[in-house]
Amino acid sequence: MEDCSNLREGKFKNLRGDILSTRVVTFKGGIHPPTSKELTNKVEITEAKPPKEVVLPLSQHIGAPCAALVSVGDEVCVGQKIGEADAFVSAPVHSSVSGTVKAIQTRDTVMGKGKCIVIESDGKFTVHESVKPKGSIESLSADELKSIVKECGLTGMGGASFPTHVKLSPNKPIDTFIVNGAECEPYLTDDHRVMVEKPDNIVLGVRAIAKILGVKKSYIAIETNKPDGIEVLTKACEAYPEIEVIGLQPKYPQGDEKRLINAVTGREVPSGGLPMDAGCVVDNIGTVCTFGNTIKTGMPLVERVVTVTGNIVKEPKNLLVKLGTDFQDLIDQCGGLTEPAGKIISGGPMMGNPQWSTNVPVVKATSSILILSRKEAILPEPSNCIRCGKCIEACPVHLQPLILSKLAERKDYKEADKYNAADCIECGSCSYVCPAKRRLVENIRVAKREVIAMRRKQKK
DSSP, X not given: OOTTTTOEXXXXXXXXXXXXXXXXXXXXXXXXXXXXXXXXXXXXXXXXXXXXXXXXXXXXXXXXXXXXXXXXXXXXXXXXXXXXXXXXSOXXXXXXXXXXXXXXXXXXXXXXXXXXXXXXXXXXXXXOTTOOOOOOTTTSOHHHHHHHHHHTTOBOSSSSOOBHHHHTOOSSOOOEEEEEEOOOSTTOOHHHHHHHHOHHHHHHHHHHHHHHHTOSEEEEEEETTOHHHHHHHHHHTTTOTTEEEEEEOOOBTTTSHHHXXXXXXXXXXXXXXXXXXXXXXXXXXXXXXXXXXXXXXXXXXXXXXXXXXXXXXXXXXXXXXXXXXXXXXHHHHTTOBSSOEEEEEESOTTTOEEESOSOSBOOTTOOEEEEEEHHHHOOOOOOOXXXXXXXXXXXXXXXXXXXXXXXXXXXXXXXXXXXXXXXXXXXXXXXXXXXXXXXXXXXXXXXXXXXXXXXXXXXX
């Protein structure tokens, strides 16, 4: 397989107006919603105020929940493992503060109700004795590096929260590692600020993961609407010719890993397949940065950058947040709201998870807290389909959303399966471009889940 068959030269300006040249790629389909990133894309990361209490769910990832390693009344330190991952598809949980375990109980989380460890902070942030620098990449074997990934509780930090050590254990040959710096969702700027402010950690993480995978070529793919990120990381990679920074045409959903693989390498991940079926592994840039920090300091995943944003947030910010911090605490640190909220979203407006309350904790996958006004949150009334075909043109997976939606409404899931409903990535591009404002992605989501359930029954 030959890499980068569809790359071409591209020129664009950085923030100073200088002309930059890099290879620029994209995929077929997609949409161009307003980015709304100007609220925070130039706002430097600041450390959030220390929380008095953290609520740490034992399930912050795809896969099996952790088993609690502590009991009520126990004293804990920062970086101490408090939840053990017994299953392969799982990731341990660590304390983000030092203090006393106040409760182990079911609480509201961004993913629904779940078992949580509640810790009352003592305000000292005493670091656990196990937190020590891991050494140089050269001194660590691939297996040792993979063990560090697992033990530090690393998961995808771009939204899906898939345990990273699982992703780094492919059962097929891998020749390409791609770092996802697209951040194509509107409003989100946490990855952008990490690129600009923490390039050394990113490069260290890329080199370490490349060693784990045994690949000789890695790509850091960044949309060209983040020229400062491209410039900073290109400079940081000068000493490492095996790492190439590539520009992406700004487009949604450029950050979907299968679309990214196609854009960067020209390869197609087969229907129902995984990135490894195309010889690739893709990781979010925040995940890679966190791994680099863990190698340097020994600190596991206990904090992350969160964009708190929205037109009704008084002072939108990019905050470095202890995991388990309450959403409302962060909103208050941004000056509160200028008017009542119409919708609260964990993540971006296209694929984020709506929340019924701001009293839920930040978890590993919390990239953003987005607050929409009541006016912004109103959904327009749908009308009859005019068969314009815009949804088909926009679909990055090359499906036929109008047909799939109608099959879902008729509950004809067998026919929906024939039209590849399970391949839908639920990006919402079809609903966004529909002039009739049809609830396309909502209907297809139902069909997709029914098709997957139907397939599972057939296998039994």
